[in-house]
Amino acid sequence: MIKLENLTKDFARVRAVDSLNLHVEKGEIVGFLGPNGAGKTTAIRLITGILQPTEGKVVINGEDMAVRPRWAKQSIGYVPDMPYMYERLSGREFIEFQAQLHLLRPADFQPGLEELSELLVMADWLDERIESYSQGMRQKTTMAAALIHNPPLLVLDEPLLGLDPRSTKILKEILKKRASEGVTIFFSTHVLSIAQEMCGRLAIISKGKLLAVGAFDELKGKNDPNLEAAFLRITEEQQPMEGKEC
Numbered sequence: 001m002i003k004l005e006n007l008t009k010d011f012a013r014v015r016a017v018d019s020l021n022l023h024v025e026k027g028e029i030v031g032f033l034g035p036n037g038a039g040k041t042t043a044i045r046l047i048t049g050i051l052q053p054t055e056g057k058v059v060i061n062g063e064d065m066a067v068r069p070r071w072a073k074q075s076i077g078y079v080p081d082m083p084y085m086y087e088r089l090s091g092r093e094f095i096e097f098q099a100q101l102h103l104l105r106p107a108d109f110q111p112g113l114e115e116l117s118e119l120l121v122m123a124d125w126l127d128e129r130i131e132s133y134s135q136g137m138r139q140k141t142t143m144a145a146a147l148i149h150n151p152p153l154l155v156l157d158e159p160l161l162g163l164d165p166r167s168t169k170i171l172k173e174i175l176k177k178r179a180s181e182g183v184t185i186f187f188s189t190h191v192l193s194i195a196q197e198m199c200g201r202l203a204i205i206s207k208g209k210l211l212a213v214g215a216f217d218e219l220k221g222k223n224d225p226n227l228e229a230a231f232l233r234i235t236e237e238q239q240p241m242e243g244k245e246c
Contacts, residue, residue: 001026001153001184002047007056009042009208016042018208020056024186026152029179031195031202032188035235039208040188041081044157047186048078061152074102077146081157081188083138087131091122091141094130098145109148116144119174121167135162143171147178154178156187160194172198196227206235
């Protein structure tokens with residue numbers, strides 16, 4: 001579903017993503033982890049086609065992002081780390097706008113919109129302007145907009161940011177259900193306990209390089225009681241996986 005080959009992105013004198021090789025299969029939930037400034041958001045923007053790589057290739061659902069970007073992007077539901085929202089629109093109007101960008105007719109997306117608003121407990125706010133929303137409500141609206149066209153791939157950059165415990169539980173359940181239906185989920189998070197709970201595999205980067213990838217049981221050392229301990233050990237060791245494909 002996601003295939004990254006020697007993915008590299010330079011900004012002036014900084015190499016934000018450095019020769020990243022990673023394969024994510026259909027129906028996987030993969031956590032993308034790293035310290036602040038590791039290159040996670042840049043990599044995600046490359047995956048979603050917002051940025052163009054300096055070198056390397058992004059293939060989404062068999063489509064090369066550089067060759068057929070429209071078709072590649074059609075497979076993606078994306079939640080950015082700092083979503084831009086049209087604040088004079090209502091939540092309903094914003095989600096409908098996103099559905100129309102994917103060429104959906106109202107008859108195709110209205111049932112899904114109502115279902116998502118109920119699942120995410122936002123029905124009471126759906127017709128209010130976004131300018132009145134809390135951070136958590138904005139996050140739920142962005143998530144609904146990413147899900148509205150039933151994409152086979154969800155790319156989520158800190159999707160739990162601003163959510164209360166109840167909303168976090170609901171979102172985890174939604175994502176697990178989607179994965180059980182064959183949807184691929186690739187998300188970054190700093191909440192390592194949730195990554196350990198949800199992800200079949202974890203990819204850890206630092207300074208733009210892939211340090212480790214695998215299930216938690218494969219990454220943990222004998223003295224690592226949880227993912228936090230394994231993450232700290234791996235990122236402190238700074239052993240990049242040069243040129244290795246995963």
